[in-house]
Amino acid sequence: MDELKKRIQEEGTVIQSDILKVDRFLNHQIDPVLMKQVGKKLAEAFADAGITKVLTIESSGIAPALMTGLELSVPVLFARKKKPLTLNEGALTTKIYSYTKKIHNSVYIEEGMIQEKDRILIIDDFLANGEASLGLTRLIEMAGAVVAGIGIVIEKSFQDGRSKLDEAGYSVYSLARIASLENNQITFIDE
Numbered sequence: 001m002d003e004l005k006k007r008i009q010e011e012g013t014v015i016q017s018d019i020l021k022v023d024r025f026l027n028h029q030i031d032p033v034l035m036k037q038v039g040k041k042l043a044e045a046f047a048d049a050g051i052t053k054v055l056t057i058e059s060s061g062i063a064p065a066l067m068t069g070l071e072l073s074v075p076v077l078f079a080r081k082k083k084p085l086t087l088n089e090g091a092l093t094t095k096i097y098s099y100t101k102k103i104h105n106s107v108y109i110e111e112g113m114i115q116e117k118d119r120i121l122i123i124d125d126f127l128a129n130g131e132a133s134l135g136l137t138r139l140i141e142m143a144g145a146v147v148a149g150i151g152i153v154i155e156k157s158f159q160d161g162r163s164k165l166d167e168a169g170y171s172v173y174s175l176a177r178i179a180s181l182e183n184n185q186i187t188f189i190d191e
């Protein structure tokens with residue numbers, strides 16, 4: 001997606017040689033016009049997948065997920081990182097490993113939010129090691145539903161998340177694929 005790549009080049013900064021900071025339009029301040037275009041492109045990519053629901057994880061996945069759900073006219077569900085007081089005993093939960101923090105964190109989805117007949121599109125802002133996306137696939141599969149696709153705004157292709165998701169057989173589509181952040185240079189995979 002050309003507009004997204006342009007914004008990443010112009011406004012993104014590289015931290016510690018493998019982290020891309022994009023808090024002007026995605027991770028802190030959100031550009032709704034850009035997010036609308038992101039949602040349109042992700043929805044187009046999965047237009048024929050029979051999606052009934054979009055699933056993401058709070059907080060930064062919510063903006064692109066909401067715009068994708070708007071385009072597809074389906075509900076948008078986000079997994080919660082803090083256990084809600086009101087959670088049912090039958091809620092879905094799994095632990096997700098964070099490579100950056102070296103800890104496992106639980107995430108939660110209320111009982112009944114995902115049904116067996118659902119075909120779910122996972123949306124996330126970043127794909128790095130793939131642990132967040134894989135955690136969401138576990139919750140979907142626990143509920144007996146189908147993972148119909150995974151749509152990503154920014155994929156760091158030099159980390160192993162993409163290949164893990166491909167190997168697991170999921171249909172992955174990323175709008176911007178970053179080949180390298182070395183020497184503070186943002187290089188995209190040519191597509």
Ligand code: G4P
Nearest residue numbers: 019020058059060061098099126127128129130131132161
């Ligand atoms: P993984 O899910 O692909 O395995 O990712 P990892 O554990 O490495 O990343 C943990 C958090 O860091 C996630 O956000 C993820 O989106 C974010 N992240 C990973 N790489 C980058 C990067 O290069 N730039 C930015 N800006 N974020 C990155 P989170 O902790 O779930 O937080 P949030 O959604 O509340 O923002």
Ligand code: NA
Nearest residue numbers: 027060125126
């Ligand atoms: Na994030």
Ligand code: NA
Nearest residue numbers: 060061125126
């Ligand atoms: Na995220």
